[in-house]
Amino acid sequence: EAGVTQSPTHLIKTRGQQATLRCSPISGHTSVYWYQQALGLGLQFLLWYDEGEERNRGNFPPRFSGRQFPNYSSELNVNALELEDSALYLCASSQQRGLTEAFFGQGTRLTVV
Amino acid sequence: GENVEQHPSTLSVQEGDSAVIKCTYSDSASNYFPWYKQELGKRPQLIIDIRSNVGEKKDQRIAVTLNKTAKHFSLHITETQPEDSAVYFCAAGLFMDSNYQLIWGAGTKLIIKP
Numbered sequence: 001e002a003g004v005t006q007s008p009t010h011l012i013k014t015r016g017q018q019a020t021l022r023c024s025p026i027s028g029h030t031s032v033y034w035y036q037q038a039l040g041l042g043l044q045f046l047l048w049y050d051e052g053e054e055r056n057r058g059n060f061p062p063r064f065s066g067r068q069f070p071n072y073s074s075e076l077n078v079n080a081l082e083l084e085d086s087a088l089y090l091c092a093s094s095q096q097r098g099l100t101e102a103f104f105g106q107g108t109r110l111t112v113v
Numbered sequence: 114g115e116n117v118e119q120h121p122s123t124l125s126v127q128e129g130d131s132a133v134i135k136c137t138y139s140d141s142a143s144n145y146f147p148w149y150k151q152e153l154g155k156r157p158q159l160i161i162d163i164r165s166n167v168g169e170k171k172d173q174r175i176a177v178t179l180n181k182t183a184k185h186f187s188l189h190i191t192e193t194q195p196e197d198s199a200v201y202f203c204a205a206g207l208f209m210d211s212n213y214q215l216i217w218g219a220g221t222k223l224i225i226k227p
Contacts, residue, residue, distance in 0.1 A: 033215075042219040043157070043202060048212070056212045090156065101147070102215070104156040 002026065004093050004105035012111045013081050021076040021108045025093030031055075032074040033102060034066060037088040046089075049074055081112045115140040117205050119218030127226050132193055134221045136203035137185040145206035146179060146186045147215075152199045160201075161188070190223075198225045 005024045013019050025032050034046040045058035049068035057064075063079040072093075078085055088109050092102040116139045126132045136146075147162035163170045163177045163186065170177050174193075179186040190197055203218040 043217045045215070045217070048214070056214055101159045101162070104158065106156050 004091060004103050006089075006091050006105035006108050008108060009106065010109045010111070012113060014113055015081055015083060017081050019078045019081060019085075019110055021078075021089050021091075021110070023074045023076070023091030023093075023105055025072050025074070025091075026095075026103055029093035029095050029103075030072055031094045031102075032068055032072065033092045033094075034074070034076050035090045035092065036060075037090055037107070039087070043090070047076065078110070083112050086110060086112045115143060115205060115207060115214070115216040117203060117216045117218045119203050119221055121221060122219065123222045123224070125224040125226060126193055128193055128195060130193055132190045132197070132223055134188045134201055134203070134223070135185060136187070136205075136218050137183075138205040138216070139184065140205070140207055141181070141184060143184075143205040143207040143216075145215075146177065147204050147206070148175075148177060148188050149202045149204070150199045151202065151220075157202060193223075193225050195225050195227065198223060 007022045031050045033048050035043045037043055047066050048056045052068050066076040068074045088107045090107045091105045094100050094102045119136045144165035148160050149157040150160045151157040161172050161175050161177050163179050174191050176189045200220045200222050202220050204215045206215045
């Protein structure tokens with residue numbers, strides 16, 4: 001069974017540009033979560049999608065947005081990039097809404113210069 | 114809202130000794146408590162979880178205990194080995210406004226000294 005896959009693995013952008021990160025969940029998983037992990041720090045919750053709808057978002061500005069497609073894959077878009085957006089962005093999927101294991105992708109390392 | 118505090122931020126133990134990482138949560142409605150391990154350069158992976166109807170759960174060298182009254186839960190690793198070196202994250206799960214949410218601790222860097 002294929003795991004959660006993210007693309008690209010690395011992304012370098014300049015300040016003010018837009019970044020698009022992609023996530024494909026495990027087959028059969030309907031929930032997708034996005035997290036930001038700054039270097040040496042913990043997991044900060046960004047967004048949660050389930051069945052194509054945004055269910056919850058973390059304490060991030062509106063320039064962080066995303067969507068979930070009918071096949072449950074997801075995109076994270078970051079507009080007007082700032083230097084402090086440089087981080088590892090992790091996507092996780094789970095089989096159902098709620099109390100179950102979340103499987104993480106390998107992450108996209110975004111560097112803003 | 115829910116808040117999860119994790120201690121210590123860094124833990125260094127001698128190989129073969131035990132390691133204990135503690136988390137406290139604020140919302141008594143939290144009912145799911147997973148622990149994830151993230152090795153250097155790798156993705157976080159679930160190592161053990163516990164639900165609020167259970168006080169303790171073991172899986173070989175790792176165990177998790179939950180004290181609902183005190184609102185804290187702990188990860189115990191016995192007979193530590195070099196491969197246990199990693200960052201460990203705890204989380205508390207609860208339903209908020211009809212949505213399920215995992216609230217994460219800040220992580221503990223565990224260093225196993227040879």
